[in-house]
Amino acid sequence: MSDLLTLIRPDDWHVHLRDGAALQSVVPYTARQFARAIAMPNLKPPITTAAQAIAYRDRILAAVPAGVDFQPLMTLYLTDRTTVDDIAAAKAAGVVALKLYPAGATTNSDAGVTDIRKTYATLEAMQKAGLLLLVHGEVTDPEVDVFDREAVFVDRIMRPLRQDFPELKVVFEHITTKEAAQYVTDADRFTGATVTPQHLLYNRNAIFMGGLRPHYYCLPVLKREEHRQALIKASTSGNPRFFLGTDSAPHASVMKENSVCGAGCFTALSALELYAEAFEAAGALDKLEAFASFHGADFYGLPRNTQHVTLRKTEWTLPESVPFGEAAQLKPLRGGELMAWKLD
Ligand SMILES: NC(=O)N[C@@H](CC(=O)O)C(=O)O
Ligand SMILES: [Zn+2]
Numbered sequence: 001m002s003d004l005l006t007l008i009r010p011d012d013w014h015v016h017l018r019d020g021a022a023l024q025s026v027v028p029y030t031a032r033q034f035a036r037a038i039a040m041p042n043l044k045p046p047i048t049t050a051a052q053a054i055a056y057r058d059r060i061l062a063a064v065p066a067g068v069d070f071q072p073l074m075t076l077y078l079t080d081r082t083t084v085d086d087i088a089a090a091k092a093a094g095v096v097a098l099k100l101y102p103a104g105a106t107t108n109s110d111a112g113v114t115d116i117r118k119t120y121a122t123l124e125a126m127q128k129a130g131l132l133l134l135v136h137g138e139v140t141d142p143e144v145d146v147f148d149r150e151a152v153f154v155d156r157i158m159r160p161l162r163q164d165f166p167e168l169k170v171v172f173e174h175i176t177t178k179e180a181a182q183y184v185t186d187a188d189r190f191t192g193a194t195v196t197p198q199h200l201l202y203n204r205n206a207i208f209m210g211g212l213r214p215h216y217y218c219l220p221v222l223k224r225e226e227h228r229q230a231l232i233k234a235s236t237s238g239n240p241r242f243f244l245g246t247d248s249a250p251h252a253s254v255m256k257e258n259s260v261c262g263a264g265c266f267t268a269l270s271a272l273e274l275y276a277e278a279f280e281a282a283g284a285l286d287k288l289e290a291f292a293s294f295h296g297a298d299f300y301g302l303p304r305n306t307q308h309v310t311l312r313k314t315e316w317t318l319p320e321s322v323p324f325g326e327a328a329q330l331k332p333l334r335g336g337e338l339m340a341w342k343l344d
């Protein structure tokens with residue numbers, strides 16, 4: 001039947017689960033949609049040691065509803081001070097990757113790397129240990145236009161980094177431009193990329209449609225239509241180096257609807273449904289399973305999942321907001337609007 005789509009259960013290779021009461025609110029959504037998820041380490045303070053990652057994993061697992069099978073995959077936040085010993089401890093603890101945030105590039109990135117060369121001994125140890133490097137790929141140079149920060153990152157950071165560490169597995173996270181898509185398409189099997197639902201569904205007009213719309217503001221910011229088209233082409237190409245990473249990034253609605261709006265779109269509630277819509281519009285629903293359920297696991301060197309999920313073509317209205325933490329509300333991207341697919 002054409003209105004049912006059955007897939008191997010997918011994984012989310014980039015998600016923000018936060019901590020404390022906020023974590024309790026959002027983990028059930030991700031655990032319902034995905035078998036595994038790469039938990040980002042940009043907490044306050046950031047997760048920088050193996051011991052912190054293990055404790056964080058336990059807090060995530062404690063928030064998974066009974067009877068739901070979900071495995072968080074842990075990451076450390078790379079800083080100028082991450083040592084070779086930290087890498088050995090991370091490997092031993094089952095941490096799978098380190099995250100590079102250029103200092104000041106995005107939400108909770110103050111402790112990030114100030115100069116990539118300061119991390120070279122650490123990157124060398126990661127390459128040897130087989131730990132992945134996940135990058136927020138934007139330069140922070142205030143001279144560079146916000147909309148150009150990813151393209152400039154490709155030339156200033158990615159190309160030299162790949163030359164210096166050719167066998168370090170690098171994930172270019174949440175790519176948003178034709179330049180990044182082209183770079184990853186041309187790269188070898190050690191480079192992959194995640195793509196979010198919002199960057200597949202929307203261009204930058206969405207932020208300004210009839211007034212400023214904070215819930216469409218994330219980093220890297222939505223780009224022009226030609227970039228969205230390039231991301232659709234790459235994600236639906238069947239190229240195994242492009243895979244699902246929602247970058248679901250919950251911020252309380254009082255923080256989004258504020259004079260300074262935090263960057264991040266919350267999509268965990270309806271991520272697969274959003275991806276299905278984007279793939280269907282591109283006439284590529286047959287490519288969704290590999291993008292969502294195979295490519296990421298293969299890139300990380302982890303087994304593919306074996307259970308299945310079913311998406312049903314049926315209209316429903318996404319809740320306008322859901323409870324978040326102790327007293328706050330959280331507004332999902334597309335909240336209050338019609339969805340075309342529903343996860344059973
Ligand atoms: N994507 C975002 O806009 N925000 C993320 C951080 C990030 O992934 O850059 C967050 O933690 O809120
Ligand atoms: Zn990021």
Ligand SMILES: [Zn+2]
Pocket residue numbers: 014015016040247249
């Ligand atoms: Zn993110």
